Amino acid sequence: MELNLKGLGKKDMAAFKELPKNREKIIHSSSSSPIRTDYVANEIGALLHPTVQHVKVVDIIEENKNTKTFVLGPNIDAGTKKLAYFRPGQYISIEVPIESGLYRRPYTISCSPKNVFDNLYTITVQRKPRGIVSNYFLDSVEVDDTFTISGPMGNFYYEPLRDARNVIALVNGRGITSILSMAEAIKDGILDFKLTILYSARAERDLLFKQELEEISRKNNLIHIEYILSDEDKEEYYYGHLSKEIIEPFLEPETSFFVSGTNAFLESTNAVLKEFNLPNKYIRHDAFFGKVDLFGNDPYTVTVITSEKEYTLTCHHTETLLSAMEKEGIPTNSRCQVGECGFCRSKLKSGMVRTIDGVLRKADEENEFIHPCVAFPESDVVLELPF
Template sequence: MTTYTLKIIRIKQETPNVVTLSFKQPALKKIKYLAGQYLTLIFRINGRRYIRPYSFSSAPGIDELLEITVKRVPNGIVSNHIVDMVKVNDSIEVMEPMGDFIFQNNETLTDVYLWGVGSGITPLFSLIKYILWSNTFLKVHLMYGSKNYENTIFKNQIEHLLSIYSDRFILQHFHTEVYVGDKNPDVIEGRIDQVKALKMLSENPVIGKSSHYICGPLGLKESVKQALDHSGVVKSLIFSEDFELIKNPADFVDIQSQTVRLNFQNQEYNLEVVKGKSILEAALDTNIELPYSCQTGNCSTCKGKIVEGKTRMIGLVKERTDLQETETLLCCTYPLTENIIITI
């Protein structure tokens, strides 16, 4: 795992609960990334190591600095640490950029839609800048859900882009909290739901020639995907990014608390994995510093090999057809039987 140390040279308060950290590129080996990818930050907080991915809000070729934008999650360890404690001139260890939520160009496309809510705007903002800059003909539509204007991340930067690309950048705000002074034709009141998404899509006569990038809570993803299905947009033109692993309690019915034998860096551990915790979570809780990043079954950093016993992967955000039968992603792996042995 390649890591770099980056220095923070600017911190910008975007909204009351959101900050953007700007990092200087390393002097010798510049970090290369694609719009829509993420940077994984490594922290030590109260003696324990925490690793969290944050999408780039900067875009390669356009923004000189590497930027990520972080929203405070209630009781979240790292997001609160970043928003409250991190300072200009701090050095932060990061992994090399990862992620497949990137722009897939296609000659038949006329329009690109980006659907985002809250901090989900982060990779979308990087993609918007990149698509507008690298193409001269594509129409870019941003469907953006926020609480209100005060909590709209990148409000001014988005307006700036609108003034530059007024002929092909189209913005629609959705606010769940509309004040009298905020009332304006650019704002639709309420969440982005299936009905509202269908209405927006029906306004475009060539919707079959559009691709779609979705980032936000599960409800947004499901509503937009259903609306796209009804509008005849094929699945291969729909892309989504998930910030969080969604666990369905029904998948856990036959999962048992078990002791799992883990071989890591030539050491053997007997790990108590209580029902509901993944093998990665159980290892981290006992301070075994396994490698990981996304915790959503997407990046493979936590890949291990099952030597004995049976396990199940639960909550993978995307289907993984690239894993061999004995391979498993420990962030999503739960014990099914006794006598499990895993190496990583």
């Protein structure tokens, strides 16, 4: 490449030649004391985006026999003075040691961001048939128990520059927690959009936070709620399953959909939304575990290499590599557990895995990186963790 030096005078060239010398001089004459980190901007950055937060359970509310809400406050003794601000719909990942295992699970923050000013988060945990962590929370966690959690994470939040002002939330099960947080934020004047909640359940008794939601909607004309019950035919409730006909009366020329709930619900809801032929930007999903067909000839041997140690464990074809590592108590770096955040990204040194379509970037695929949270073994596997 030829340099175009036209327009440069002799003086410029002389100064240019002196540059390295002058730079050396400045480096040698600068202070040898460490760079300051106590700037206000750094403090605010650490408060808004902490890597870890230490919390303790300050209250437990029984929602029904299989669901509890845990109120978390900062664990000052462990070094957290203030909880980080979050956007309604975001989650925290909580680290839970149970017997010899070390588990992490994402839980949506269900309260209003206003509660952060009182140094509180709430998370709601529902019993799952084989849910090691959810069952542990429901059966064993008590007030004053302490945990380490991540900063708030996830992209399932309302963004006025992107989302329409008319929002229809399609929810079932624990998916209501993110929408409750948005409704609370509208009530508190933190968010400003029109929210219609179409809440599906089997029966009335399965509707979580019904009273709270109704109270909020009574006092705020931006919020409207309807229920759809599949197993109970009751007055003032839709009977059956969510359909195009139920949604239509709440549509406006510009409407965003926020979909949150179980995997089966998300799949059936997507099929309904397809009938509207909407551009993708109008449909937002809470994180969910995509579909994957599993084949295998169990059990497989998994070798896990970290910078400190090498572990050997077994994993079945119906189990993710992450879950097998958690059971062995191997420290992992997961957050979302559905292949979205990239925190668990690891190198597949050898072996074959089946994973959910579309979760890996092309470069990761080409360089044999996988997300163990959504990867199921199909042979013996050697995996290298990034720490």
